[in-house]
Amino acid sequence: MGFLSELENIKKRIFILGFLDLLLFITPGLSFIFIFDRELFVSLDTIKLILLAACFIAPIVFTNLLIFITWMDDPDTLEENMFADLSGAILMSGIITFAVLPVSYFAHLSYSQISFIFAALETIIFISTIIYVYAQKRKKPK
Numbered sequence: 001m002g003f004l005s006e007l008e009n010i011k012k013r014i015f016i017l018g019f020l021d022l023l024l025f026i027t028p029g030l031s032f033i034f035i036f037d038r039e040l041f042v043s044l045d046t047i048k049l050i051l052l053a054a055c056f057i058a059p060i061v062f063t064n065l066l067i068f069i070t071w072m073d074d075p076d077t078l079e080e081n082m083f084a085d086l087s088g089a090i091l092m093s094g095i096i097t098f099a100v101l102p103v104s105y106f107a108h109l110s111y112s113q114i115s116f117i118f119a120a121l122e123t124i125i126f127i128s129t130i131i132y133v134y135a136q137k138r139k140k141p142k
Contacts, residue, residue: 014083021090025061028097029053035105036114057093063122064089064096067129096121 030053034041044052068085100121104114 017087021087024090024094025057026050026053028094028101029056031101032056032097032114035101036111057097060093060096060118060122061086061089063126064092067092067126070129070133 030041030049033049033053033056041049065086068088096118100114100117103109104117109117
């Protein structure tokens with residue numbers, strides 16, 4: 001009745017999706033560390049490297065999670081859809097990160113410039129979402 005028996009009860013599809021979410025949560029941060037400080041990437045042990053990579057992507061995932069929750073029409077189904085929202089937020093964060101990293105590498109941008117680009121993109125996406133949701137709610141008849 002330990003961890004392995006509980007793991008067997010989880011549906012295979014959800015386990016695979018969770019594993020892919022975990023990978024997509026860590027790989028943008030690993031890429032970020034590799035591009036900007038290769039010596040740090042090589043010198044850190046695996047656990048510290050994974051934690052540092054997760055720290056880079058966590059604020060972006062949190063902002064995207066807020067965006068996905070804002071898209072929800074019915075607050076009553078928030079708990080039921082949280083895994084899907086988190087998966088969508090992680091996917092969106094990975095897409096944004098992997099779109100910005102090659103540009104930053106070839107343009108020789110600094111860490112602070114990249115942070116500003118991430119903040120600007122997330123702000124634009126968040127404000128667009130709020131405007132869209134507000135416009136949709138105004139169109140609905142009461």
